[in-house]
Amino acid sequence: MDFDIPPQPHGRGIREIRALVAAAPVPDDVRWLADECFTAIATCEGEIHGIDPAEVHLHEVGAVDAILDVVGSIWGFHQLGVTDSYTGRVALGDGTVRAAHGVLPVPAPATLKLLEGIAVKPGPDGAGELVTPTGAALLRVLTRGRSISSYVPLRSGFGAGTKDFPDRANVLRLVLAERTETPAAGVRELVLLTADVDDMTAEHLAAAADGLRTAGALDVILAPIVMKKGRAGTRIELLCDPADADSFETRILTDTTSIGVRRTAVRRRALPRETIDVDVLGHSISVKLVTRPDGSRTGKPEHDQVVRVAQATGTPVTAIFRAAEQAAERAIRARV
Template identity: 60%
Template sequence: MTGPTLAILDPFSGIAGDMMLGALVAVGLDADWLRGLPDALRLAGVRVRVQEVLRGEIVCWKVDFDIPAQPHGRGVREIHDLLQAATGVPGVVLARAEQVFQVIAEREGEIHGVPPEEVHLHEVGAVDAILDIVGAVWGFHLLGVDRVHCGPIQLGDGFVRAAHGMLPVPAPATLRILEGLAVRPGPDGSGELVTPTGAALVKVLSSGPPPHEYVPRRSGFGAGTKDFPGRANALRLILAEPAGPVYDVDREPLVLLAADVDDATGEMLAAAADALREAGALDVVLLPTLMKKGRPGSRIEALSRPEHADRLEALVLERTSTIGVRRSEVLRRALPREILTVQVDGHPVRIKVVHTPDGGRRAKPEFDDVSAAARALGRDPRLVSAQALAALDAAD
């Protein structure tokens, strides 16, 4: 490919980690490399089976793991130690993979009322998840993908039996992970189509919905475990290039929504701003301004991707007292960034790392994580922040 490589996920029949691995093989990931992944992760006795199968009369690639009996489940800390001991895994892959596990642990912990560090992935499921997550993140890296996009995710329907009993589809933790992503229920009779692993991979890797135009270069299907009569249970993956010279991986066309109000309290404006962020706004700011007859007022500005602009515009009209919203098209250049997770005496701290045009970088620990670790350790947050940055430097 001559331009940036886009990976476009089409989860028309849900998404799971094994489906993503199969789809990656279908578009060019080396199956022998995938078979060697357990050895790289020091997962003894695990065998990877990669084969072509039919799903709804479509040729797909299916990935299965033969996993020996496991002694116990694994927590986030154990998975972190396992990944750090792995052989030859690029640092960016390790960081993204740990971020995916952290998302799962946090959302599972919220649902079941336990701290993320106490969440365990059970036995075989833990090995499955490790191979799915590291394999998918590393696979995109090996294929040279610059950006991942994901279309609306088909959720399935009905109920699923889990360790905690019968749960509605999607399972509560899975739905919590999917917050902020485009989803749709059904089709009827399909059962569970989205796993926590698949949802978390999309949450961390996806840059949003697919672009309106692109040039497909290669496509393929990863098979799901279920085999519905007359309907393909598969994930389609498209490798593509942007459709024209305007697209730049560092710049993207966005919509700026703006409205002025002079009869709302600060609390009401703050609530409206929070609602916009939860609904998918990329950024929301409140600015002081002067209205007609010199009345003090506030301007609310929301930055949106084009496909979300109508929904956010309606939300501004619903949640504030304004009677009009201005809309303008803008171009945003966003510096490349990644979220890395380090450990400060056993407590995870996420760090946002931004890469500057001159080749340098800036790093800032997430204050929520710093604050939580500081409380648990009885330390000054400034010290915890400095320790997190030192851990990041040591990891390099």
């Protein structure tokens, strides 16, 4: 597909790019992921230059063709119905590349930062730049890491670049496939909602988190972060079923002072667990039993109940906790 792009400014800020993406007639999922890509690029550039991401001026990445690359790639995956993406070890290329800031080593600083946590390899020799910041951002947002061990190919396609190499084809391969391996027990596809705030009191944040848990969120955590201008803030992370994501997103924007929520598809593996009751000094205490991957079982007494029994019996909390653990261990052995 070719685009006829009129003359344009060289680069844009993240706010302008977000406005262009927001105005695009694309599905919401495509818009969210595209926004996540450009946010990741701006964040990495901001860290490298020591400035706020909102102040970053994206040169090559802010051009219309790069915006079309990101939105078009994500939209293509959406049209194909792709739910999970994987990639092999990423070849970085070698040499140098000329950018708005001058000649840079391959991979460029922003590219390398975006690829943190992804398996890469240098070369091949004489290849030049093989991964741009745009491509690295797409890998970071769309892929789940290395290719799965086995799959059934359904369709495949190749895209050729304009650069010619003397000893290899300059093509990108995409394979649409179905997994053949059985997912691990307890694995669920979930949604992670993230929002940052720096103007709520600890009491109000705790109340908002409790309200989200009561509403059925699978998990809610509050983590300290440093926001722009060095201000202390809090990151709210909420885990929920995909069907509940919209309602929780609305609730976060209603119950907190945050003006934006990021949405990410995640996969969670939870170990099998059950709750049993054990007797300690004539009082009942609930113990959560967890089955580990090797088949062994561990138990943890409910702390609030341990404290209650300790207060009722005048016994140290540590002694009640250990007695409940031992009672659970006896219950586990009795089942074997």
